[in-house]
Amino acid sequence: MGARNVGAVVKRLEDPRLITGRGRYTDDIVLPGLLELAFVRSTEAHAGIKSIDLAAARALPGVVAVWTLADLGPAAQKPMVQSYPSPAIKQNITQHPLAKDEVCYVGEAIAVVVAENRYVAEDAAQLVAADYEPLPVVIDAREAVKPNAPQAHRGTQTNLAATVVWKFGDAAAAIAGAKHVFRETYFQHRGGPHSMEGRAVIAQHDRATDQLTLWSSTQSPFLVRRYLAQYLGREEAGIRVIAPDVGGGFGPKAGHYPEELVAALVAMKLGRPVKWAEDRREHFLTTTQQRDQWWEVEVACEPNGKVLGLRAKCTHDNGAYLPYGLLLPMTTVVPFPGAYAIPSVEVTLDVVFTNAVPNTPIRGAGRPNAAFILERTMDTVARNLKLDRAEVRRTNFVRKDQFPYETGARLPTGVTIQYDSGDYAGCLDMVMKSSGYAAFEQKRAQAAKEGRWIGLGLASYNEDTGLPPYEGATVKVLPSGRIAVELGSCSQGQGLETIAAQIAADQFDVDPQDVIVKTGDTAGPALALSTVGSRVASTAGPSVHVAASQVREKAIRLAAQQLEAAEQDLDITKGAVHIKGVLDRKVMLGDLAKRLVSGINVPLPPGFTPGLEATAYHTTQRPVYANGSNAAEVEVDIETGEVKLLNYWVAHDCGTLINPMLVEGQIVGGVVHGIGNALFEHMKYDRESGQPLTTNFGEYLLPLATEMPPIHCEHMETPSPVNPLGVKGAGEGGTIPGISCIVSAVEDALKPLGVKINEYPISPEQLLALIDEKRGGD
Amino acid sequence: MTDRRTIKLTVNGLRHEREVETRLTLGDFLRRGLGLTGTHLGCEHGVCGACTVHLDGEAVRSCILFAVQADGAKVTTVEGLAKPDGTLHPIQQAFRDHHGLQCGFCTPGMLMTLAALLAENAKPTEREVREAISGNICRCTGYQGIVAAALDAAKAVAKGA
Numbered sequence: 005m006g007a008r009n010v011g012a013v014v015k016r017l018e019d020p021r022l023i024t025g026r027g028r029y030t031d032d033i034v035l036p037g038l039l040e041l042a043f044v045r046s047t048e049a050h051a052g053i054k055s056i057d058l059a060a061a062r063a064l065p066g067v068v069a070v071w072t073l074a075d076l077g078p079a080a081q082k083p084m085v086q087s088y089p090s091p092a093i094k095q096n097i098t099q100h101p102l103a104k105d106e107v108c109y110v111g112e113a114i115a116v117v118v119a120e121n122r123y124v125a126e127d128a129a130q131l132v133a134a135d136y137e138p139l140p141v142v143i144d145a146r147e148a149v150k151p152n153a154p155q156a157h158r159g160t161q162t163n164l165a166a167t168v169v170w171k172f173g174d175a176a177a178a179i180a181g182a183k184h185v186f187r188e189t190y191f192q193h194r195g196g197p198h199s200m201e202g203r204a205v206i207a208q209h210d211r212a213t214d215q216l217t218l219w220s221s222t223q224s225p226f227l228v229r230r231y232l233a234q235y236l237g238r239e240e241a242g243i244r245v246i247a248p249d250v251g252g253g254f255g256p257k258a259g260h261y262p263e264e265l266v267a268a269l270v271a272m273k274l275g276r277p278v279k280w281a282e283d284r285r286e287h288f289l290t291t292t293q294q295r296d297q298w299w300e301v302e303v304a305c306e307p308n309g310k311v312l313g314l315r316a317k318c319t320h321d322n323g324a325y326l327p328y329g330l331l332l333p334m335t336t337v338v339p340f341p342g343a344y345a346i347p348s349v350e351v352t353l354d355v356v357f358t359n360a361v362p363n364t365p366i367r368g369a370g371r372p373n374a375a376f377i378l379e380r381t382m383d384t385v386a387r388n389l390k391l392d393r394a395e396v397r398r399t400n401f402v403r404k405d406q407f408p409y410e411t412g413a414r415l416p417t418g419v420t421i422q423y424d425s426g427d428y429a430g431c432l433d434m435v436m437k438s439s440g441y442a443a444f445e446q447k448r449a450q451a452a453k454e455g456r457w458i459g460l461g462l463a464s465y466n467e468d469t470g471l472p473p474y475e476g477a478t479v480k481v482l483p484s485g486r487i488a489v490e491l492g493s494c495s496q497g498q499g500l501e502t503i504a505a506q507i508a509a510d511q512f513d514v515d516p517q518d519v520i521v522k523t524g525d526t527a528g529p530a531l532a533l534s535t536v537g538s539r540v541a542s543t544a545g546p547s548v549h550v551a552a553s554q555v556r557e558k559a560i561r562l563a564a565q566q567l568e569a570a571e572q573d574l575d576i577t578k579g580a581v582h583i584k585g586v587l588d589r590k591v592m593l594g595d596l597a598k599r600l601v602s603g604i605n606v607p608l609p610p611g612f613t614p615g616l617e618a619t620a621y622h623t624t625q626r627p628v629y630a631n632g633s634n635a636a637e638v639e640v641d642i643e644t645g646e647v648k649l650l651n652y653w654v655a656h657d658c659g660t661l662i663n664p665m666l667v668e669g670q671i672v673g674g675v676v677h678g679i680g681n682a683l684f685e686h687m688k689y690d691r692e693s694g695q696p697l698t699t700n701f702g703e704y705l706l707p708l709a710t711e712m713p714p715i716h717c718e719h720m721e722t723p724s725p726v727n728p729l730g731v732k733g734a735g736e737g738g739t740i741p742g743i744s745c746i747v748s749a750v751e752d753a754l755k756p757l758g759v760k761i762n763e764y765p766i767s768p769e770q771l772l773a774l775i776d777e778k779r780g781g782d
Numbered sequence: 783m784t785d786r787r788t789i790k791l792t793v794n795g796l797r798h799e800r801e802v803e804t805r806l807t808l809g810d811f812l813r814r815g816l817g818l819t820g821t822h823l824g825c826e827h828g829v830c831g832a833c834t835v836h837l838d839g840e841a842v843r844s845c846i847l848f849a850v851q852a853d854g855a856k857v858t859t860v861e862g863l864a865k866p867d868g869t870l871h872p873i874q875q876a877f878r879d880h881h882g883l884q885c886g887f888c889t890p891g892m893l894m895t896l897a898a899l900l901a902e903n904a905k906p907t908e909r910e911v912r913e914a915i916s917g918n919i920c921r922c923t924g925y926q927g928i929v930a931a932a933l934d935a936a937k938a939v940a941k942g943a
Contacts, residue, residue: 019878022886023870023893025820025860032819121814123805200824200832200887200921251822251887252921284825497885497922669881669927676924701829701919709912709925738924 009506009516010729013665017501017521027249030204030221031281038206039068041267041280042125044115044132045289046107049143049359049694051136052158053105056115060131066124068274070132072115073102076269085231087259088329090416094166097157097357099325101265106139106158108324109359110695111289116266118278141694145321145356146298156324156357165326165355170337172412173348175304178313182304186384190299191763192373192743194321195685196704197291197366199496201251202282205264207271216268217244221251223258224534226492229526231260232268240526247524253496254677255366256292258536259327288699292364293687295332296321297373301381309385309396313348314340316377320355323362330355332363336370338421341411342378343428343466343631344400349413359694365536367677368736371467372743379463379744380762383751387760393462393748394436397633401428401464423466423629425722426657432464432633434655434718439635451639452756458650461636461749463741468627469658469733470542470724476530477547479508479555480617483601485579485594487512487519487552492532493544494524498735499666500540504548506662507729511552512593514579529619538630538733541662546622546727554618562599562609562616563591628724630732632656634675634741636713636749642757642775645768647683647750649713656737657720660730664719671738672715678742680707682764754778789853793818794862802849808842809833811849812859820860820890824919831918834891835859841898860890863897872938873897873931882931884922892918896932900939908933 021027044056061070073080084098103114115132119125140154147153148163156163179185206219216238222228225245233240250257263280271278282291297320304313320333333355340349382400386393402409402423409423436442444460451458478490489504505519522528532544556576563581564571567589575584582590597616602608637650654671661667684705688697698704723730743764750771751761757778763770785804790797793816800815809826812818812835821844824832828846835844836858863871873896876882883889892915899906899914906914911932912925920928 015878016881018886019883022883022889023860023874023877024864025818025890027820027886029819029822029887031823032813034817123803123810198921200830200885200919201822202824249886252885254921284827284830497883497887499884665881669884669923672924672926673884673922674924677921700827701825702827706919706921707924708916708919709929710916712912712925715924715926 009509010662011660012663014502014506014516014663016499017505017517018499029201029249029251030206030219033206033219033248035206035208035277037276039118039120039276039278040122040125041270041278042117042122042129043113043263044117044129046103046110046112046114048107048136048138049110049141050139050156051107052139053103053107053114054135054137057133058115061117061128064124064128064131066120067117067128069118070115070128073100073104076101079236080269084262084265084327085234086329087231087327088331090329092166092168092330093326094164095160097325098327099262101262101269108157109361111286111361113262116270118270118274141359143358143360143689143691143694145296145319145358148356148358149319149354156359163357165322165357166330168330168334168337168353169350170340170353171350173313175313175315175348175350178304178348179302179315182312183307184389185302185304186388187302188380188384188762190301190377190380192297192376193765194296194363194687195294195681196288196687197254197256197293198287198706199252199254199257202284202287203257203261203263203291204281205267206277206279207267208277209272209275211275214242215244216242216272218264218268219246219248220264221257222247223253223494223496223536225494225524225526226532227534228260228264232265235265236268245526247494250494250496253535255369255536256364257496258534259292259364285699288696288704290361292327293323293361294366295363295373297336299377301377303381303385305385307389309389309391309399311344311346311385311400314346314381316351318351318353320353321358321360322355323358323360325362327362328364332365332369335365336373339371339374339468342375343402343464344378345402345406346400360689367674368739369537371736371740372678372681375463375465375740376744379741379748383748394432394441397432397464398429404429419625422626424724424726426466426629426631427720427722428464428466428631431631431655431657431720434720435633435635435653438655438716438718439637439653441635457640457642457753459638459640459749459751459753459755461745461747461752462633463745463748464633465741466629466631467538467737467740469538469630470624470628471537471539472624472626474621474623475532475540475544475547476619476621477544477551478529478617478619479548479551481555481559481593481597483594483598485592487514489519489521489548490528490530491523491544492526492528492530493535493540496535498670499663502666503541503545503662507545507548508552511556512579513577538735538737542628542727542731542733543622543624545662545731546729547620549728550622551618551620554620555616559593559596559616562596562612565609566591622727624726628659628726628732630656630658630734630737632737632741634745636745638749638753640750640753640771645772645775649679649711652713652715654715654717654738655720657722658734658737659724659732660721661719662731667734668717670734671717674736674738675715675742676707676712678739679712679746682743682746683766686765686767787850789850791852791855791857793857794859804848804850806849807845808847808849808852809844812844818859818861822887822890824888831895832888832891834894834918836894836898839901841895860893863893871897872935873900876931876935876938880927880931880934882923882927888918888920892920892928900936904936904939906932906936
């Protein structure tokens with residue numbers, strides 16, 4: 005075999021079409037007879053619907069139909085399918101495809117307009133008049149759990165969707181018996197989603213074959229198909245879902261949405277294809293968001309900083325509905341104790357309904373929240389015991405010699421949580437070295453002489469990537485000799501086509517640029533689940549490897565017959581199977597592929613099944629754990645509260661790097677996502693009316709190029725022992741520690757004032773208030 | 783009820799004469815009228831920059847311009863950035879070389895903004911590149927690869943590529 009592509013910087017297969025304007029996103033697709041949809045959305049955060057007047061909208065020229073839920077037929081009268089059912093859910097409230105008789109957040113769809121184009125559809129949507137009966141509104145989850153609180157849903161007795169206790173060891177005993185116990189409260193804000201492409205869907209129903217096809221800007225074509233089938237009472241085989249080019253996902257596109265259902269129902273009702281493409285305001289109002297969480301944390305530790313137990317109460321605002329079960333809130337508690345060998349943890353989690361947009365995972369899901377609690381805790385211990393922050397982390401890390409490390413916790417499925425591999429202290433060492441941690445106090449002193457307030461933040465993390473159990477892959481040798489890979493999994497920019505090509509190319513010694521990769525289509529042979537949770541590289545990746553290895557083995561076995569050689573004497577070079585060391589005694593892969601498709605009355609070679617192809621599943625029981633440490637250097641202007649980001653360093657370990665360039669892209673992008681959460685992104689709601697207040701990019705700030713620091717990445721490679729490629733996920737590893745690292749840096753810059761920061765995002769106004777509080781007290 | 787006008791304009795070297803609604807945005811005209819779907823609509827309120835095209839050589843936001851405002855103009859979209867023989871513009875090549883894109887949705891706007899920058903400033907500093915794209919939002923890359931690509935493309939432009 006020739007050069008290894010796994011591990012090399014390989015330019016992306018996706019790029020040639022995307023840099024020339026030839027990408028094809030859902031809204032780019034036009035079908036004959038295509039109609040377009042616009043949704044009429046609730047202007048109220050909580051109200052009963054008394055009536056909806058559709059007459060004026062229906063009368064507008066170019067309008068084909070204007071429908072409410074009642075018009076969509078008996079199949080549509082029930083709430084949407086719960087994506088993640090769990091016995092822990094006490095109130096399972098999902099929304100209807102269109103509101104039935106009550107709206108529970110601003111933006112909930114109450115009617116759909118079908119028209120010849122979007123301009124007309126939006127004109128008509130504005131002509132729909134709804135008469136609402138105001139109902140009490142609750143936006144703050146802390147208010148929502150109080151006795152006699154306003155109810156986010158009419159007729160409920162409580163706003164609690166669930167209460168979960170996540171525990172192992174005896175945290176109460178640890179706290180009762182510890183030398184030191186520290187208590188802190190924290191607030192973590194719900195940010196918005198904001199892939200640059202909004203959601204979009206096209207539905208087409210072929211009445212001749214009764215086949216329903218959806219193109220959707222989704223991370224989960226297979227799950228969208230599953231939930232559509234369940235809701236509509238159709239066979240999955242009668243539904244095809246395709247994810248074409250998708251302009252960013254980050255989590256919110258992993259679920260299924262009312263608009264997908266309505267588009268399918270309308271297409272079936274009219275017998276014409278329909279399209280809906282979300283605009284940015286709708287994205288602010290309806291695409292699932294991040295999470296407001298309030299925490300009360302008690303931590304017990306020894307004088308050397310060794311944490312013995314952590315007990316916490318978390319109030320999690322899940323917004324108006326529970327589209328995704330408890331998956332998001334659970335990903336906040338399951339990561340404990342993170343990278344640290346804390347022997348006892350007890351977290352009580354209240355999942356609460358409010359009249360805000362529902363939430364589901366966004367880049368990291370609840371993991372950045374768990375990391376924030378753990379990292380603030382490490383900084384708190386260091387501050388209170390006057391210990392070095394890095395030393396406290398080192399004291400508590402799971403040590404290199406402890407892997408595989410069982411935390412003591414079990415997943416709801418009963419599987420023990422086991423960290424497979426890593427060198428957590430090693431990554432911290434790397435980032436301390438690169439960031440100049442040891443010499444930082446001198447740097448701070450020098451800056452102070454110049455009147456500058458600089459700080460260095462630290463954050464460590466680990467992450468359960470590659471969530472089980474599978475993403476399938478099919479690898480084929482085409483009659484031309486080219487290699488094709490088909491994945492049910494899809495990409496939202498991560499470069500899945502490229503890494504699949506690299507992995508497959510290695511088995512046949514071909515150029516990955518020549519490999520044909522198809523992704524994200526339920527019509528493909530391999531089953532898949534979803535591109536979420538940093539999981540596809542370490543689930544689909546090994547499946548490609550296994551499938552390609554099986555095809556290679558089959559090719560060699562057939563070539564052995566043809567070349568009259570022993571299999572072990574054969575190798576594959578540049579797409580030809582040949583006798584080792586004798587390149588011209590060969591048979592081309594394409595000829596072997598042709599032999600295995602054979603022809604009528606041409607027998608297959610003895611002992612062979614048709615096709616030089618294989619579909620394989622690398623199945624897993626447990627995730628694989630990536631880890632890393634970050635450092636950030638910031639400067640705070642104590643007169644304006646402005647935070648200037650000077651430098652950011654990353655040391656991380658996601659096992660074998662399939663393509664270092666793409667891994668770095670994931671990490672840097674993830675860090676910037678975390679920076680946005682820490683400093684800029686604030687989804688504000690009016691607490692009385694429940695109206696969202698930041699609904700455009702002027703009011704809601706995303707990170708811009710001008711504010712971002714240089715981000716320096718270093719890699720450690722500890723191959724995972726549990727998959728054949730040794731890979732772990734990288735998609736969220738920048739975001740998870742990012743928020744904590746920035747907050748830690750800002751707090752460190754203000755250390756001389758004794759400012760403590762227990763929430764994010766931190767706006768200049770908030771920071772000034774904290775600074776003034778301390779300066780005023782001097 | 784809708785007001786319509788006839789406009790004449792050149793898009794990527796091809797002349798078009800079309801009757802359009804006066805309220806039709808330039809972005810929608812390019813995408814829907816001409817099928818040039820490389821121009822993307824990310825916010826439709828003039829902030830994210832995904833819809834950036836060149837209007838008589840200047841980078842503009844096609845989501846907040848009306849098609850009628852382009853009457854008589856020369857418009858270039860991402861589809862017209864490479865040479866007719868398919869040779870990529872240096873900024874396109876550099877985006878691939880430096881991993882300046884992930885999902886690709888903001889990419890056409892980024893490319894058009896940076897191509898306009900390089901046309902007027904062949905040797906931008908990193909700060910100038912960052913300021914040039916401060917009106918283009920990318921959620922994937924963290925901008926680092928984009929900035930590296932622009933600086934590299936500037937070198938290629940200087941060499942006359």
